[in-house]
Amino acid sequence: MGCCNPNYREVVNDQEDKVNKNGKDSIPTFIKIIAILITVGGLAFVFLV
Numbered sequence: 001m002g003c004c005n006p007n008y009r010e011v012v013n014d015q016e017d018k019v020n021k022n023g024k025d026s027i028p029t030f031i032k033i034i035a036i037l038i039t040v041g042g043l044a045f046v047f048l049v
Contacts, residue, residue, distance in 0.1 A: 005011075
């Protein structure tokens with residue numbers, strides 16, 4: 001479906017509503033925390049060694 005299709009805006013709005021209904025992060029919180037800890041540990045290692 002191209003951008004010139006008259007129903008394009010409707011389809012985009014429907015898809016956006018579906019995404020908003022889920023309301024969940026695409027990356028779980030514990031994975032974010034692990035990634036932050038690895039990053040901080042790596043930076044600490046670089047600056048302390």
